[in-house]
Amino acid sequence: MRTSVLGASLLLSLAVACAAAAEVWCPDPLEPILEGIDYTGKNDPKCAVRIAGTRGGAFSAQVVLHAKGGMKGPEAKVSALTHEDGNRRRQIPASSVEIRYALPSSGNGSRRLPKGQSIFDALGKEPRAEGTTHPVWLTVNVPRDAAPGEYEGTLTVAGREVSVKLAVCGWTLPPAAEFTTFVDFIESPESVALQYKVPLWSDEHFKLLGTCFRELAKVGNKTIYLTLICQGNLGNEQSIVRWTKDGEALKPDLTAAKRYIDTILESGCRPQVVVLYLFESKMGGGRLGTTDKGKDKGTDEEKQRGGRITVLDPETQTLTTVEGPCLNSRNAGYPNYPEDTVAFWKPVLEGLREHLAKKGVGEETMMLGLFPDFGRPAKPVVECLKKAAPYVRWVDQTHGAMKAVHGVEVGYVTTVWNARFPKDPGEARTYGWRNSRLVTQFARDLWKPAFVTQLMRGRLLGEWNITGKQRGFGRMGADFWPVLEGKRGRRRSLSSRYRMSDWHQLNLRVNPYIAPGPAGALGTVRFEMLREGVQECEARIFIERALLDEGQRAKLGDELAKKCQDLLDERVRVLRKTLGGRNNTKEQEKNCTGFIGSGWRERSKALFSAAAEVQRKLAGP
Numbered sequence: 001m002r003t004s005v006l007g008a009s010l011l012l013s014l015a016v017a018c019a020a021a022a023e024v025w026c027p028d029p030l031e032p033i034l035e036g037i038d039y040t041g042k043n044d045p046k047c048a049v050r051i052a053g054t055r056g057g058a059f060s061a062q063v064v065l066h067a068k069g070g071m072k073g074p075e076a077k078v079s080a081l082t083h084e085d086g087n088r089r090r091q092i093p094a095s096s097v098e099i100r101y102a103l104p105s106s107g108n109g110s111r112r113l114p115k116g117q118s119i120f121d122a123l124g125k126e127p128r129a130e131g132t133t134h135p136v137w138l139t140v141n142v143p144r145d146a147a148p149g150e151y152e153g154t155l156t157v158a159g160r161e162v163s164v165k166l167a168v169c170g171w172t173l174p175p176a177a178e179f180t181t182f183v184d185f186i187e188s189p190e191s192v193a194l195q196y197k198v199p200l201w202s203d204e205h206f207k208l209l210g211t212c213f214r215e216l217a218k219v220g221n222k223t224i225y226l227t228l229i230c231q232g233n234l235g236n237e238q239s240i241v242r243w244t245k246d247g248e249a250l251k252p253d254l255t256a257a258k259r260y261i262d263t264i265l266e267s268g269c270r271p272q273v274v275v276l277y278l279f280e281s282k283m284g285g286g287r288l289g290t291t292d293k294g295k296d297k298g299t300d301e302e303k304q305r306g307g308r309i310t311v312l313d314p315e316t317q318t319l320t321t322v323e324g325p326c327l328n329s330r331n332a333g334y335p336n337y338p339e340d341t342v343a344f345w346k347p348v349l350e351g352l353r354e355h356l357a358k359k360g361v362g363e364e365t366m367m368l369g370l371f372p373d374f375g376r377p378a379k380p381v382v383e384c385l386k387k388a389a390p391y392v393r394w395v396d397q398t399h400g401a402m403k404a405v406h407g408v409e410v411g412y413v414t415t416v417w418n419a420r421f422p423k424d425p426g427e428a429r430t431y432g433w434r435n436s437r438l439v440t441q442f443a444r445d446l447w448k449p450a451f452v453t454q455l456m457r458g459r460l461l462g463e464w465n466i467t468g469k470q471r472g473f474g475r476m477g478a479d480f481w482p483v484l485e486g487k488r489g490r491r492r493s494l495s496s497r498y499r500m501s502d503w504h505q506l507n508l509r510v511n512p513y514i515a516p517g518p519a520g521a522l523g524t525v526r527f528e529m530l531r532e533g534v535q536e537c538e539a540r541i542f543i544e545r546a547l548l549d550e551g552q553r554a555k556l557g558d559e560l561a562k563k564c565q566d567l568l569d570e571r572v573r574v575l576r577k578t579l580g581g582r583n584n585t586k587e588q589e590k591n592c593t594g595f596i597g598s599g600w601r602e603r604s605k606a607l608f609s610a611a612a613e614v615q616r617k618l619a620g621p
Contacts, residue, residue: 022067022074022134022158026050028596029062030459030529032451033135035104036117039066048163049155052605053142054612056173057535058218060139060528062102063155063162066132073101073127076136076157081166083149090147092140092166097153101127102135102525105515119451121524122515138164139528144172148612167605170612173538177270179220180433181462181537182440182472184273184414185513186225187212187479189260190236191494194483195516200238201256206263211520212479213267215527219534223474224264224271226257228278228348229307230321233370233501234508235480235494238310238319241348250311250324250344254351261352265359273412273438274356274365275395276349278307279327279385281375282500306331328380338384349389367411369395372503382406397475397506401439414442414474416506421468422576425569431548433466433541440474441465447509454511456592457579459529462537464579467572472537477508481516536604539611540568546614556617564610571603 023043027033042064053059065074078097083090102120113119120135127134136157148170155162189209190200198204213221230239240257243250264271282305306323313320325334325341334340353363368385371377377394382405385392393411396402401418402410419441422430432439441464446457457464461473482491495508513530515522543564546552553561578595579588 022065022071022160024063024065024158024160024162026061026063026162029060029137029525030452030455030596030600032455032525033062033064033102033120033133034113034117035120035131035133036114037133038068039064039133040068042066048165049138050165050167050601051138051140052167052169052601052608053140054169054171054173054535054539054608055142055146055148056144056175057532058139058141058528059166059532060137061164063136063138063157065134065136065158068132070130070132071134071158072130073134074136074158075127076101076155078138078155078164079153081140081151081153081164083147083151083168085147085149090149090151092143092146092151092168094153096141096143097164098139098141100125100137100139100523102137103128103515104131105524121451121526122517123523123525123528124517125522137525137528140166142166142168169605169608171539171542171608171615173535176218176220177268179534179538180471180541181220181466181534182272182438182470182474183219183221183462183476183534184223184440184472184474185216185219185221185476185478186223186234186508187216188234188236188477188481188494189227189240190238191479191481191483192521194494195481201259206259208520209260209263210267211517212514213264213269215514215521215523216478217268218523219527219531221269221478222272223275224261224269224273225275225277226260226352228257228276228309229280229324230310231308231498231501232277232280233372233496233503234277235497235501238321239308242310242312242319244312244314250309252348252351253312254348254355257352258355261355261359261361265361271361271365273367273395274352274361275367275369275412276352276389276392277369278345279368279371279377279381280307280501281371281377306334327384328378338380338387341384342388345385346388349392353389353391363391364411366391367393367395370397371395372506373398373400374504376402377405379406382408397442399506403437412438412440412474414440416442416444419465419468419470421464421579422572424576425572429569429572430467430469431544432468432470433472433537433544434548435469435471439470440472441468441470442475442506443473444475444505444510447511453589453592455526455529456595458513458526459533460575460579461530462534463540463571464575466537466541467575475506475508477510477512479514479516479521480508480512532604536607539607540571542611543568543607543614546618552618555620556614560613560617564614567606567610571607574598574600574603 025042025044026047049061081092100123103122104118105121151166153164193200227236242253306326309324330337393409396410396413399417401413401415480493486492496502513527
């Protein structure tokens, strides 16, 4: 017994000694940290965490520990952050500072890291057991009633005390659900079920889905995708609606779909688009030519397929995949077109509309999808579904940006080639967030470059679009984790796993922005940087609204208006310098790396401070 105690004591002493020998420094949060790199010599005895933020927002920084010989993952603690305001001491409680530990993951775009290296990306609630490098992340959730000013506190980790300095500006962010910037992350329910090995649509499954959507709510995610057919481009094996036999007919069961909607709304997300995913170009009526006037290259067999659906046998509780009615002609089991197709889908669409209405979500959010540019719906499809739901518009996720499809409005577009980004402010200013059409960019190239570029482009993605001609960004993969066995032992995601639903260059290949944790979804370093970028978009939009409104601009006065405009113009010039070399990977990496030392924290503080000054002026004396 005594030997055991002595052994444990010795191990503890060694762990303490190793922690004390750890090198500690505070790299920029936009600087990627890699496992497998020797960071010896980085120690900075005077290092300090510096954060600039504003009320109602969340702002992060990192502290990194490195011990060449390895060490146990250290736990960190943070004090309250205090601000001396004359004779009063203001305080942000320690409970408002979230401490997480970056964990190594494999995601690094298309560029493979050398063997033995990985990127610290997922943000866990507990430190890992051991390793040579340990990034600690602080995220300050600034209270909405915090007094503006300079706050200070202390982070204690591995026997070191690191100063934490926080500048709080006086502008208050709106709640994330009310953000103007359009953010579209696609969530994959089956990826979650497979990752955690729980039954699809079980209580355990919905609990885990809640953790995913609570992360997405932090950026005000504005979309819901309801996979009414299966084996489509998103890779779901089953449809979210299950049909059961009612005599010779099939009766839809909307239980899972309704609960999925409820889970999303309860997380804090407020959708502006609810995608009713019941169309695939090769599953009933897709025009496979490049334009409506182009040659239809689809075979008769392809054009007469029905969308695949999941059928439940109530007696045996077994599930089968069957073909539903075709969307542009009759097919087996559905001899009367379009009557049979309308009768099949109308109860589903009406049932969802009624449920959404009860939850305060209007029918204007409901949109049919999805189609890529090589598989637009043919005219009979559009006319048939218009009979089933005359109030529903379409969703276009392509290289182009259609305004209408056979006379029916395209209500939401996410585009590659038709995305338009800002020009130099001396030439023209654009305000994508004011676009009357709901258009976003599909930033498919986020998967290509190295991690430093992913971090930077993600942080700047929102402002890059709203200062161009888009309302935000879309078709982003939230949790398409590698849950399938792939070639050469590499695991792959569900995206486009079915051959008929391959969208080629439009497949979801961006590294998931949410990571799987032991008990549910975790945020990532990339997600936190993207989140901060969206928050800065909201400050910019607040200022621009005032500058563009004649009455509000008069209240600001010429001096403040010019100051604000100069500040916003400078941000656009930095955006153009950083992201302008989008077709040259080396140039892009150089520009993104240069952004780190370009004074971005000072620009963030100046932006929030300007928003506060505008807010005070508009409020009047």
